[in-house]
Amino acid sequence: MPEPLDQALAEVRELLLAPGLTRAVAAGRRRGHAPSVSRAQVRPVTLKSGRKLQIVTDDGSRPFTRNVDPGAEAAAAFDELLAEPFGNWHVETETSTVQVRITKKGDAQVHRAAATVAATAGPQAHDRAKQWLLDPGDPLFEVIGGNAAKRRQIDAFLRALAATLPDELPSPLRVVDLGCGNAYLTFAAYRYLAGRGAQVQVVGVDVREDQRVRNTAVAERLGCAADVSFVAGTIEEAALPFTPDLVLALHACDTATDQALARAVRWEAKWVLAAPCCHHDIAAQLKNVKTPFPYGETTRHAILRERFADVLTDSLRAALLRLHGYRVDVVEFIDSAHTPRNLLLRSRRTGAEPTAEQRTEYADLTAQWGVDPALAKMLAS
Ligand SMILES: C[S@@+](CC[C@H](N)C(=O)[O-])C[C@H]1O[C@@H](n2cnc3c(N)ncnc32)[C@H](O)[C@@H]1O
Incomplete structure (x- = not known):
């Protein structure tokens, strides 16, 4: 009223x-x-x-x-x-x-x-x-749980979010957290964005129904169930109550990060922040293709192949986002002492058409290495 x-x-x-x-x-x-x-x-x-x-x-x-x-x-x-x-x-x-x-x-x-x-x-x-964007002593954490390391990680993610969004937020601001798990980030992002004065709607997506039930009960306890809701379903197919402006994905496993990026592109989300987790897709492909000369040493040793696969995976993700009208930064959102999974792909939609050089660079890179990233397949389908 x-x-x-x-x-x-x-x-x-x-x-x-x-x-x-x-x-x-x-x-x-x-x-x-x-x-x-x-x-x-x-x-x-x-x-x-x-x-x-x-x-x-x-x-x-x-x-x-x-x-x-x-x-x-x-x-x-x-x-x-x-x-x-x-x-x-x-x-x-x-x-x-x-x-x-x-x-x-x-x-x-x-x-x-x-x-x-x-x-x-x-x-x-x-x-x-x-020191904190969201104080670890915030009563929010008493309800949502999460240990000190998780709180630090969430706070660091929020800082990266703060650095990505404009001063004046759109209102309403529609947000999705893909692969939300226990929804620490979902609730923290809501708390932070609502604190900036925007009218915020957040939905958390996770494939696990038990997470949906748990997280919905937490939202009710926190008194924010009208603004924060949860859907059980895959990142690829979950039905959302709105088309999001902002897509978040923190450590969605393996190609679930690619699903998150592909959906964000299809939604034409204005901002996309994805911190990848494990990388198996390109690592497995590299095992089965001939390494282009003279890069043999980078894939000969399992540990180097794994690390190189991580770098190649995220480079190709950034390149694909750019080809789909996003400006992308790849940054460390938290020190590696806190988590080795500390990379963040931070993207803003500009709608710019890719240049011929960007297209050629992507085509040559994938052709030379003989790889076809999961994200490319998802975006092509
Ligand atoms: C490593 S946890 C991260 C949870 C949360 N984002 C965090 O950082 O605390 C990954 C979560 O993604 C969910 N997940 C993995 N693949 C998924 C998919 N394809 N669709 C939906 N959820 C997925 C898992 O159930 C799990 O809860």
Whole structure:
């Protein structure tokens, strides 16, 4: 039910000034209006001079940070921000989360929830807040589980996601996590993206029905089942409730990563982040073909052949994505000390036609090595 905007913004103001505030984000724009900054973020910080409220605004070129006293100075700063025609406000306190989305008619759609999903627990020491995008002490993890290593991995993945997405997120933002397993990333991505003020819909796909049942129950416990749902099915064929803008795949086994990339291409997803897991497809093909001269040494020894197969697999994946209109970066999303599976293919759809040189390079590379990657077969079918 829409509510009067003044009333909703008064509620936001009260929460911003309350001592239990943990984080707030204003973003987006109202129909026909443009705020003077694309995004504003507020959080409490503890500095040598005491508790302050840190306001970070971004005008699209660079962030501007200031720390204000929680009293009159903060009230004046928040009044300025609340007067800006932002499209969304997302406010988290120790006890609740309030999301306000301003409708086309200028009313407010307000979503209020208990803090389980939303609040960032623990001290607000400046350093600690800086170290994590999603604090490992976040109560979210108490519900979804996951050990310290998994939390670090998820946080690193979210950082790569943050570096890929634009400052202003589309709203609604539709996300799929393919091969979601226990859905640590699914819930963490929802928590992070909703925290940036977008209206987020996430679906997790896994072939295992027991995972769907478990994850759905977790979503209900977290109070986010309306926005986070799960489907049991293969990455290739699972029926989704929407066409996603953002595709995530963290350690989907072997060619399940190729299935994820192929589906993302077919969906024309705007952003695709896939961290591959084991690589068997090209490794098996390399065993059965004659290595082109003079590269014999790279495949003669099992360990080198395996490592080279990993590199060739992900190079061909990147090349194929490029041929299908994506700009691709291959990066390490976390230090290899945390997981050896630390590569990430990070892609953004530009829709650009491939050049003749890119086509030839791909054709020559696969022909010389005598390989036909799983992803190419999937994209051709
Ligand atoms: C290594 S786990 C990773 C889980 C999760 N993404 C994470 O990082 O915590 C791989 C998951 O992918 C699922 N999976 C593998 N192949 C799949 C396929 N073709 N379709 C759907 N799910 C698949 C498995 O059931 C498993 O839960």
